[in-house]
Amino acid sequence: MKSLFKIVLSIVVVTSIFSCQQTDDVTAPPARPYAEVYPEDLAKIEAFLDTHYVTVDADYNTTFTQIPAGGTQQPIADMPELNFVERTIHDISYKIYYLKLREGVGESPTRVDSSFVSYKGNTFAKTTTDGVDTYTQSVFDQSDTPVWFALEDVIRGWGEIIPEFKTGTYTSNPDGTVAFDNYGAGVMFLPSGLGYFNTATGNISAYSPLIFNFKLYNQRYRDHDLDKILSKYEYGPDFNEEALDTDADGIPDYLDIDDDGDGFLTKFEIRHSITTGTPPNDVTTYYYYPFNGAAVDDPLTPYDDTRGIPNCLNDYTTPARIRKHLDATCH
Template sequence: MKSLIKIVLVLSLFTGFYSCQNDDSSSATPDRPYGEVYLEDIEEIEDFLHTHYATIDSEYNVTFTQIPEGGSQQSVWDMPELVKDYEVELHDISYKVYYLNLREGSGENITRVDSSFVSYKGFSFAKTTVDAVDTYTQTVFDSKQNPIWLSLDEVIRGWAEVIPKFRTGTFNPIPNIDGTIDFNDNFGTGVMFLPSGLAYFSTGTLTIPSYSPLVFSFKLHNLRRRDHDRDGILSMHEYGPNFVDDAIDTDGDERPDYIDVDDDADGVLTKTERSFTYLDGTETKTGYYPFNGALVDDPSTPYDDTKGIPSCSNDFTTATRLRRHLDPTCRN
């Protein structure tokens, strides 16, 4: 099975080729309208939630089973303590996303520009009707029982929306003899139900039909903070509240700050603007202010660790200050 990240990369290449075909061939089938497909997807997802019950084992593995005719099992839809939903604005549509919050987790919050260490299983489902009897078939297209790293800004949009609603767990940092890591049982775990517009939409594979809503169960074990532009400021501080669509772009050059080495386009690199010099004994050295200063100064360092990136007026601590790397009138 291909991993989720490999599927994304392959589909990206295929989409580029397909777009070229659209330019040169009148026989290529154009994509269906997003709004039209979404109405079908959300109906299928809600129907699935109404007609299936969930079995959750002690390790938070989830199995969905169709409720038999006359069955008394509680449907997933009727589990308000677990079923959550919210809306995602994309393609001029308000997508409703349902997910099960089996456990939020007790570790760190993850953002849409971090890397996630996750295990997961993904499946599609199809309904057939014979003699007025509906039967659902679930097809698993990818499964990773051993956790792998996935960068949330490089996978399908639905993942980048749902995973940040959970927290990591804790783990023993000392590997076992075989190199594996023991994770405790307080990681975030859930299930997401994604309309195709937040997944692969018109791009199908041998195992994922075109225009197919998808279901992923997942466990968020760990995270890795990223610094995409290597300016020393974590991307989580630079991307803004809402993924790429509303990412912070201070200088308006269509490169969000988290991938822009000169955030305010003043000709001075962001990394340079967060630098300072200090004396270490008789030697002059270069240091770098963190985005936020430490709560307590470390007496072993020859500078004040509580200072974050300052404003042009040397305000180091006010939360709402305009840090100098975002102020084009300020020169380092």
């Protein structure tokens, strides 16, 4: 089965092939403005929510069925599980609907982290005959086996909705398999601007809103620049804004190995040492401060776990402190 990553990759490959084969007589139409397409997508999604009900099985798999004339089924639009977030992207405000079938009990990834998910992707189309609207759905991608995705490497809508859910629990079976439970499960309804937009691939036509049923089994916090600070802390306090770039060198902090541009690598600025023994048999061990200290010190560790990354005056706890790796005046 194809994965979202493979779809994205295939788009790049196919686009490259066709761009090489273009002649002066054959050109791809220019993309329509996002602000023009989005209201159309929103209307399509809201019409689908108004005219369909959802059936959810014990494993949180979903089936969407059109409500027949005179039907009494609850439309998705009226379900208490239906939520939305608003995000300003492409200079327009997107309203992104999603069903929270189960939130999960673990941790939530951020938009710069990785998620371990299974999913099914659908498109839908409406035809009108003699004044009667009929919807046709088509599965374009599916993976019943969980796969890892870096959320920033797949379509934008995933990075906005998956963090609204939490991971679950798991147990190892004697046969080497893993059983998951209490995981987050839901459905996202994405306008094309947060999907593949004007790119047509497989049975996804250009400007197609997308529906994804998904289950979030696990997540992995990432450290893109390997500086010992998780990217979720380095991106900044608001993932709806641009990533922080402390030294204004054009490289965001979560990708920058020297965040404040002082010539000292971040991973060395957040390091401290503990020396045990007596010379010449003394041993120095290096540890890295966590971004935030723990609430309680662990007596089994040789350092104070309540200490986060300090500022230049060795203040380890004040929330508003400027941590030393972000202050070029520390040296």
